[in-house]
Amino acid sequence: MTSTFLPDKRTGPDTDLAPPPAAAGRGRSRRRVLHWLTAVGFQVPALVLFIGLVLLPMLFALYAAFFRWGGFGMPSDYIGGDNFTRLLKDPVFLGDLWRCLVLVVLSLALQLPFALAMAVLLNQKLRGRAVYRMLFFAPYVLSEAITGVLFSMIFAPDDGLADHVLGSVGLDGLGGEWFADPSTVMATLFLVMTWKYFGFHMMLYLAGLQSIPAELTEAALIDGAGPWQRFRSVTLPLLAPTLRISVFLSVIGAIQLFDLVWVVTQGGPDHHSETMAVTMFQYGFKRYQVGYASAISVAMFGISLVFALAYQRFVLRRDLEGATTTMRGDAK
Numbered sequence: 302m303t304s305t306f307l308p309d310k311r312t313g314p315d316t317d318l319a320p321p322p323a324a325a326g327r328g329r330s331r332r333r334v335l336h337w338l339t340a341v342g343f344q345v346p347a348l349v350l351f352i353g354l355v356l357l358p359m360l361f362a363l364y365a366a367f368f369r370w371g372g373f374g375m376p377s378d379y380i381g382g383d384n385f386t387r388l389l390k391d392p393v394f395l396g397d398l399w400r401c402l403v404l405v406v407l408s409l410a411l412q413l414p415f416a417l418a419m420a421v422l423l424n425q426k427l428r429g430r431a432v433y434r435m436l437f438f439a440p441y442v443l444s445e446a447i448t449g450v451l452f453s454m455i456f457a458p459d460d461g462l463a464d465h466v467l468g469s470v471g472l473d474g475l476g477g478e479w480f481a482d483p484s485t486v487m488a489t490l491f492l493v494m495t496w497k498y499f500g501f502h503m504m505l506y507l508a509g510l511q512s513i514p515a516e517l518t519e520a521a522l523i524d525g526a527g528p529w530q531r532f533r534s535v536t537l538p539l540l541a542p543t544l545r546i547s548v549f550l551s552v553i554g555a556i557q558l559f560d561l562v563w564v565v566t567q568g569g570p571d572h573h574s575e576t577m578a579v580t581m582f583q584y585g586f587k588r589y590q591v592g593y594a595s596a597i598s599v600a601m602f603g604i605s606l607v608f609a610l611a612y613q614r615f616v617l618r619r620d621l622e623g624a625t626t627t628m629r630g631d632a633k
Contacts, residue, residue: 362595362598363595365591365595366384366592366595367379367382367384368380368592370592371590371591372589384592387593387596388593388596388597388600393572393575394577394580394597396572397575397580400487400574400576401556401558401576404491404494404555404558405551405555405556407491408551408552409552411491411495412498412499412502412551413544413547415499416499416500416503417503417506417544419437419499420507420510421510421532421536423503423507424507424510437503438503438504440500441497445497445564446564448493448496448564449493449560449561449564450564452496452565456479456480458478461479463479464477480565480569483570483571483573486573486574487573487574490565490566493561494558502547502550502551505543505546506540506544506547509539509540509544513535513536517539518535518536521534521535545616548616549609549612552608553609556601556604556605557578557601557605559579559582562574562579563579563582567579568583577600577601578601581594581597
C-alpha cells in the first residue's frame, strides 16, 4: 500500500486563504493612516489650548509692547522701542531685578540647603517620619492667598503672634513692623517663602535619596567612610541631577513670584518688596499702562528664556546626554 503526500491546502502562500500582496499592502497603509489620525486627534485639543492660551497671548504681548496702549480697543499709538527704553531707566524695575537676585541668592544659600538637610534627616529610620514628612510638605499644598493672610496676621504689628512670642521670652526689641519696615520686609518675606516652598524641594530630595542604591552606601561604610564622607562621596554626586532640577525650579519661581507678594505687601512699603510680576500688574491693571506692562512681561519672559537655555546648555547638559545615551543603548 503506497501513500502519497498531499500538501495541506490550508497553508502556503499560494492558497486561497492568504490575502494577495496588494491587499495586504493596502491593509498596512490603512492601519498606518488610522494610527496617524488617532495620534493627531489626541494632540489637536492640547495644541489648540497651547496656541490659544499660551502662544497667541505671548505674541500679542510682544506686539502691544511697541504701543502706548491703555488696554481698551486695539493698540494704535505706535511708539517703537520707547517702552523698553523706559524699562531700562525705571528705578522701580531696576530695583525689581535687584530684589529678584537677592531672593535667588537667599534661596540657593539658605532655603535649598535647609530642605536638603531635612530630607537627609527624614530619610533615616525615625519613628513617625511619615508624619513629619506630611507636616513639612503641608505648607506647599496651601494656596499662596491663604499663606499670605496667615502670615499677615502672624506678623501684624504690636498684636501679632510673632511679637507676642518674642515678648514672652524677653526679646521685645526684635519685634516691630515686619512687613511695613523697608529694612525688614524682604527678610520677613523670604521667611514666609521658605516656610511655603521648602517642603516641595524636600520631597524632591527625598525621592532622589530613596533612588540611591543602598549597596553603595553599605560598601562605603565597609571601606571605613564616615557619615560626612559617605554623604560627600556617594550621596551628593548621585543626588546631583535632582539638585540641578531643584535649583532650576527655585530660580524660575523667584523670577515669576507674584501672588504671595501681592497678598502680603502688594509690593510695599514704597516698592521695597516689589517684584517684576507685581510691577507688571500695577502698571497693567492699576494704572492702565498696558503697553508698558507688556514690555515688562516680555522682559520677564526674555530673562527666564535666557536663563533656561543657558542652564540647559551648561548645567543640565550632562543629564540630558546621559538620558539620550541610555535611550540609544536600550534601543540597541
